[in-house]
């Protein structure tokens with residue numbers, strides 16, 4: 063699937079850049095172009111693999127919006143024509159989808175991505191998706207509240223929002239920066255494979271996935287999630303029947319970008335590996351298992367030829383918003399929002415004197 067990437071904010075820019083680099087290093091050619099948009103100049107300067115555009119300079123002078131996602135929305139609204147102008151020539155006629163990439167807990171990406179998606183929908187005919195990073199459980203209340211409002215608006219605007227939970231793909235005991243490196247690498251590999259799996263591969267059998275199957279899986283809208291797992295495979299495909307099942311189970315049950323998301327409107331199962339090692343029977347069995355497990359009647363499937371001694375399963379879920387994880391997150395975001403409002407009331411000196419048992423003098 064040929065895509066154009068637009069990273070908004072710090073996380074958005076870093077993840078878009080990492081994806082572009084992975085796609086180039088693997089020689090997939092799915093990423094047609096990447097643009098990083100930010101109100102913080104320093105964050106843009108650290109990027110090498112993406113074109114950059116500074117927004118909101120008249121308001122925040124290149125210093126970013128802090129964690130203020132309402133300001134993030136405003137600066138994107140003010141400079142939207144510049145952003146759309148910078149995309150001319152990047153979202154070429156060859157792009158089959160646009161992905162807006164953002165961390166949903168911050169300011170520029172959280173507030174700016176929904177505005178950008180809204181405008182892209184009016185300009186382009188191809189689907190506009192979000193790749194959104196959810197704050198981990200230990201990130202503060204402001205992040206949770208920001209992400210809740212951002213996600214709500216994105217669900218309204220985007221054709222689908224692929225969520226990556228910051229708690230999902232990092233190793234125990236890493237520093238925060240180290241964790242981001244690991245997570246971004248995993249996002250690049252998994253989402254990069256998803257893009258590439260929708261690319262035509264020459265000289266390979268009948269079951270290669272087509273871009274339209276990725277798009278149809280995401281057609282349900284709402285939230286989507288991506289899972290991935292690999293295992294060493296035997297050279298004899300008949301011996302890999304159980305391996306195909308076991309990587310598919312792991313991809314859905316423990317390897318997903320949104321823990322506990324297993325209910326979906328639609329799903330896509332891509333088995334990646336050397337064509338000779340891919341067991342037809344195992345793939346069919348895994349696909350039926352995925353139908354049962356997700357409760358979806360629309361499970362698509364296909365192979366992705368990859369030069370590797372491992373067998374991998376990539377599972378894309380479309381319409382996965384009914385998962386417990388999304389519900390728990392939205393509860394947390396609402397609670398954080400209420401706490402923030404109470405805090406604002408407390409810090410307003412007039413509130414302490416709001417009691418009407420004492421009257422003002424005049």
Ligand code: GDP
Pocket residue numbers: 070071072073074076077126127128129164165166167168169170171172195196197198201205228242243245246
């Ligand atoms: P913005 O620049 O104002 O849009 O804010 P950020 O992009 O820094 O958004 C903050 C959110 O993104 C928080 O939830 C962070 O945990 C997360 N975040 C920041 N940088 C990264 C990163 O490199 N990778 C990942 N996965 N998350 C990040």
